[in-house]
Amino acid sequence: MAGAVTASAGRRRPAAIPPSAGRLLRTAALALGAAVAVPLAVLFSVWAAPQTEVWEHLAATVLPGLVRNTLVLLAGVGAGTLLLGGGLAWLTARCDFPGRRWLDVGLMLPLALPAYVLAFVVQGTLDAAGPLQSALRAHFGPAAPGFEVRGTGWVVAILTLAFYPYVYLLARQAFLALGRGTLEAARLLGLGPWGTFFRVALPAARPAIVAGLSLALMETLADFGAVSVLGYDTFTTAIYKAWFGLFNLPAAAQLASLLLLFVALALFGERRLRGRARFHETARGAPPPRLRLTGARGWAAAAAAFAVVAAGFVVPTAQLVHWAWATASAELDARYLSLLWRTLLLGGSAALVTVAGALVVSLARRQFADAPTRAAVGLAALGYALPGSVLAVGVMMCFAAVDNGLNALWQMAGGQRLGPVLGGSIAALLLAYLVRFLAVAAGPTGSALERLRPSTVEAARSLGARGADLLRRVYFPLLRPGLLTAALLVLIEVMKEMPATLLLRPFGWDTLAVRVFEFTSEGDWRRAALPAVTLVLAGLPPVAWLARRTTAHADGD
């Protein structure tokens, strides 16, 4: 008897799908895993020739300090994004205070501002040579107290401001999805508002918060732009030192593969810790009432949220606009239209491709539990943790190898040299974006899929729907909110992306981020303001849409 009970009630089985579709799905997932795995394998293959000299040198000189810096940074940004992202998400999702609706959207806006741009704006504004300290000196003389925008505190603060929206976005959705029943039960069991938050809401939102946090931490690990603007050396610095300073790409790849290993272990560990518990809850009935913060508490909440929006978006953007104004008359021309168009086109196509890939991966994870599929699904998340240039080179090497193979085959067959086929094509660039941003799209896609009840799909099948029809009529409309969130996130990420775009874009395919690079690489931050501000403004509609849509969805559910 017991056996039978376990069998039918213990495991929630995914909706059955026809074997042919299953094979196709599994093949697609394995192919995607391979698409990510091959560039990574290229990186790992360098271990065949360990670069002992470089290793010994780095270990004896800078590496210990860099590792320490990196861990400090991870801890700081982790704590910061958790506090800002998680705390503000609770405030806007479950409380009510003056200006909440505006701040709710506003808190998402820093997503449109690339971390390296935020870094150079903050530094340009607040550092010794910036307007603030110059004014102080002009007023009080050279003895005026000054400070430098660098060091651990500043780096943590700036990266926290740049990356907290990932935690905010996902935690907020989880908090909004909390059922009235759960929260009311907690109150009846004697928990106050704080107790409810820490003992019920926070654990329930844990997968979402962890997903957001891991995105933020992977960005932190991979970041090179912001930390180098702020003169803070991390493990990524060692990678670039080995590559650009010691001209040892294999050593750089070896360092990068260590970074990956670290991330893979961390992700694996989190998954193990979470165990088999399911956290998801389908909210039924009316959403729970918000906790009304009145009087001083309400204004304090509003002030806290506004301070974050101001520091993370309003002030830096205003400064950018101010700088851009000075160069706009000379620089702003018709080319900006084509830069904008290409940025959006690449971002949009990449969003489509990546979300499709994430859907395949999530479906496969739901459907199959065999080791190869699990490995492919796990691998697919790792591309996000690599420094952009390193990943871009890995991808580029793969394309070059394929091209060389194709050319050799073609010439053996008596043909003329083909030249690059994949290299420098839009397909190659899109594939690189896919590899890099699959992890970003997988989160919202996966949780949307989890909300889809198997019986819904079965009902559709028993009514004769299958294949594309099933996708179009059931999967797509029901997953649309999650897929849209994923697509918007990828769009924003791709718009900000720089190294892969630089290395793999077809001739003449400059984007706004490339334009930013053209100036910043020469240290010309202020002239970079115009493309940067265009980039930020172009990113605003998708971010605002994202914010509005996720709120509307949760309120109308």
Next chain:
Amino acid sequence: MPDTLLKLDDIACRYDALLAVDGVSLALRRGEIGCLLGPSGCGKTTVLRVVAGFEPLARGAVRLEGREIATPAGGLPPDQRGVGMVFQDYALFPHLRAVENVAFGLREGSRRDRRRTAAALLDLVGLGGMAERYPHELSGGQQQRVALARALAPRPRLVLFDEPFSNLDVDLRERLGLDVRRLLKAQGIAAVFVTHDQHEAFLLGDRIGVMREGRLLQWDSAFALYHQPADRFVADFVGQGRLVPGLLRAPDTVETPLGLIRGNVAYHWAPGSRVDLLLRPDDVVPDPAGPVEGEVVARAFKGAETLYTLRLADGTEVLCEVPSRLDHPVGASLRVRADVDHLIAFPH
């Protein structure tokens, strides 16, 4: 049988190492309504899902109108079986209005035709005014009706119901159940219901199967299940009653604490062998001249009747149904006699 619609041949289903369904065989005729009854986890839902095509078979075969639709090697995909299903959670499409839900499985005709057909079906289930509502704007009973209309829309030969009324209150359950039965019968559509509620099974099913631990113990009419249960479990699970120890005196006569009981069934065990006799509440009737006296140890008021649990002098307990105008408090004594047509005995 030429008019057999559905036939399960010794089917088995495996979850990992466990057999959730083991050796189930049954047949359902055209237009007939079957019910699978059993405690939760007995495998009844799995049987339903096998017929729908959502679970693979480990053994056996499923035939629909003589055509093999499932074997361990595979089978017809669910979307090609022409079998409707009503899910326990209704599984309505939340993004579609009621009428669009119903029209989902319709393929023929123009969009307008399909909508008209769907609206007609909604009228049929009494939801004519609700066509434009979304599922979350409907009550549980209304959602259930939409799910039913949706399953009927493609004119399936067979509709499967997975605990369709379990989320509804008792009152609604009975009314809706009868409505559904009438509708199915009127359209000549066969159905299999899965339920753990015997009352519901008796209400709905032409044939009822009792399942336990993956096995089908009996597949029979309600009458036969009640009066000729195949084993102790069925006897116990279906209807009420108590097993009373006795000695077989003749093939149709058992000696019990209530005296000699004679029925119209013959058991060819050795005379004098020990048996357990099933006594239903209606087998024990109050009679001031009855041979035995019992003490009332519990009573349950059921409206027209009151069900008494009586303890006899030797400690044996029996159930007795008495018109409720005769009131006996707990502790009172009551004289009774046995009045049995169908003798139901199991070897001790």
Next chain:
Amino acid sequence: MFPAPVRRLALLLACALVLPTAAHAAEVVVYSARVEPLIKPLFDAYTKETGVDVRFATDKEGPLLARLQAEGENTQADVLLTVDAGNLWQAAEAGVLRPVDSAVLRANVPAQLRDPGDRWFGLAIRARALVYSPERVKPDELVSYEDLASPKWKGRLCLRTSKKVYNQSLVAMMIARLGEAKAEEIVKGWVANLATEPLASDNQVIEAIDAGKCDVGVVNTYYFGRLLEEKPGLKVRLAWPDKVGPGVHVNISGAGVTRHAKHPAEAQQLLEWLSSPKAQGLFASLNLEFPVNPAVPADPKVTAWGPYKADPANVADAGRLQKQAVMLMDRAGYR
């Protein structure tokens, strides 16, 4: 799984995405680490004059070199244009450049500014000069890079991070001239004199002096020139560290023809044109650099800083000793 029209469309799209762009009749393809604003005006002028199209892709040196190596024979690039002799030397070492036998280039580019093996040629000179606060430093106190290690500059020096190739080349040239031990001693002296942790850019060095955080720093001249254009009130001056020793460390922006160039003749033509008097003026003044061609006068903004004595050593040494320099700076604690 998908209906046929969708499949056909997908196939069509796939073809469109990977089809190589049609080759032009007369064109040169350039991989450039020099950014677009600094090269496009030149290429436009070249196309106008010769009718030859110049297509280019910009990126950092490292990725471009990796790309050339990976693409091998199938590369589209005819020319690699990059900044700093170190990068050119590495490219030549990696075997992605080919020797060019050109009398024009030999005549236009002085010997110490090109590869002894003729695989790359300098096209513009960048000088690494000193900047100082005229309020706190007298110009004649500034004599050489080595002097910045002396205790009198304690707490007064600002340097850019050692991760930038300009400083790596500077130290490499010191190793070439003075030997590793002496160079390390000097770098340690610099580190001991730092007023603040190394800065992220040359601009920040200049701004730090202006803000009074330090008194003297080392920067490339064009950064100073550009910043001065932007902020004419800057309280910072430029000085040449050529009073003692071999003279000012100069480096180059330069280019070479790739080994697997599909248009080697056009590529050589482009390089020759870039070294010619009519291009040199534009090339150098776009970035406030100095022309390599001795026949071409520098931009007036640049000549305003006065004449200087340049280190005559061949800049190829910067590449040869770059790795050693990086390791030396790591050991000396120069971040």
